[in-house]
């Protein structure tokens with residue numbers, strides 16, 4: 509069994525299963541966040557019974573909260589194995605300059621060659637992201653305090669054009685990482701039918717684009733709600749006043 513975790517097949521298998529788990533998380537997370545865009549369309553962004561508020565209430569149910577350590581473990585395994593796989597591959601291919609002479613390296617896409625760098629950028633911004641949202645919601649509940657209003661957090665975070673740009677660049681890095689990760693995940697679990705690999709590459713582009721465009725809409729919508737008068741103005745005004753009073 510110990511051999512499985514260190515064998516080439518085992519390493520790739522663990523990396524792809526943990527990656528699949530994280531993609532499922534991203535689809536769920538993006539869908540619930542996208543509720544805030546639907547709220548804007550309905551004029552209920554910031555309403556106590558808004559759709560996004562209901563989604564966050566669902567995410568704070570004990571049955572869902574119990575998944576947080578599992579999610580953290582999924583991230584941890586994916587990161588540690590990702591770095592481990594890269595180091596082992598680098599050694600096997602003869603070091604960091606391996607792509608300069610080999611033809612195999614040139615055939616790989618930019619994303620494929622930069623998976624570990626993209627992963628580390630994603631991790632860095634993820635920590636920044638957790639301080640914006642998770643620390644003000646779930647962490648507060650863990651320590652027995654009341655969670656912050658999720659609409660207020662969206663407004664507070666995305667009202668800054670600089671933070672909005674950091675998030676948009678983060679989504680681009682995630683898009684590149686998922687583009688390669690999606691089909692590579694199937695290849696790693698033994699799916700090496702060439703026709704299907706081509707199809708999976710296309711499906712991967714569609715899935716990663718939907719995920720990242722969904723997140724981008726949430727962030728841009730947050731910026732618009734914070735700066736323009738919209739159909740949800742009656743709910744947003746008190747939240748903006750609360751944010752101004754914090755400064």
Ligand code: HEM
Pocket residue numbers: 534537541564567568576579630634637638641642645646647658662682723724726727
């Ligand atoms: C516009 C984009 C995003 C918004 C508005 C957003 C919003 C949130 C919110 C409100 C929470 C707290 C949920 C709660 O405590 O109940 C949260 C937590 C979290 N977010 Fe995001 N998120 C975004 C993008 C992302 C992306 C792209 C990732 C992954 C790469 C991510 C990973 C996480 C993780 C791991 C947590 C902690 C676990 C959890 O609470 O579910 N988020 N986010």
